[in-house]
């Protein structure tokens with residue numbers, strides 16, 4: 001009844017060198033890696049173990065990537081689930097999944113638990129309307145409450161689970177139940193911001209390592225001229241450019257291939273055939 005289970009990566013294979021443009025966040029998260037590598041040392045030194053970190057920011061800027069890199073750098077198992085996977089109508093299913101997730105992570109500690117889109121399971125509680133005649137709605141609300149309560153119980157009882165780091169990610173901080181944000185549950189909230197021009201260039205460089213790029217391609221011009229493009233979109237750009245290069249029979253990605261890829265990934269009036277005069 002408590003399927004689906006978390007996807008587990010022995011270790012993610014992702015490292016901080018795969019991330020760019022969010023140096024401050026990465027810097028702050030180094031401490032978690034140090035802790036996961038040697039929880040006993042923190043204990044011996046009398047340092048309160050970190051446990052919960054909330055990653056907040058718009059889609060595609062690297063929240064999942066950062067979470068994976070923490071596990072990857074520390075070489076520990078990574079338990080990943082999406083908030084929506086806990087949302088069920090049947091009472092008790094979501095909370096059983098939470099219990100199961102934490103239990104498995106504790107057995108294999110040190111480890112990292114990551115719940116993406118945590119807002120889906122931890123939405124601000126409106127209170128169950130006893131006047132509502134919609135039983136299905138009431139049951140779903142009740143189930144969501146039970147699931148969130150179970151998550152809070154797990155986070156509060158975390159001292160017994162030393163060596164497990166809990167990471168939650170959201171791009172809708174405003175929707176989160178305040179109970180989740182109370183001190184002691186998340187030690188830290190870290191903003192993962194969209195990259196600026198320098199960040200975009202660094203991200204392009206990271207992804208350029210993964211494809212065959214001609215040294216003549218001027219990545220900085222793209223970094224300058226693509227405001228608003230996230231890490232996810234820039235990664236997609238170089239993948240697309242590689243496909244275009246193959247299609248054009250090039251041995252490595254040329255500037256014209258990247259230009260073509262930008263064009264393909266840009267949806268604008270011109271692309272839609274709208275003449276703005």
Ligand code: ATP
Pocket residue numbers: 018019020021022057058059060061062063064065066116169171203206230231232233235
């Ligand atoms: P969502 O909220 O949609 O889950 P997210 O913030 O978790 O978004 P990721 O899934 O981490 O975004 O990013 C998707 C992909 O985009 C990454 O696997 C990576 O290839 C690329 N990417 C995103 N941000 C960065 C970054 N800062 N540095 C390098 N690559 C990035």
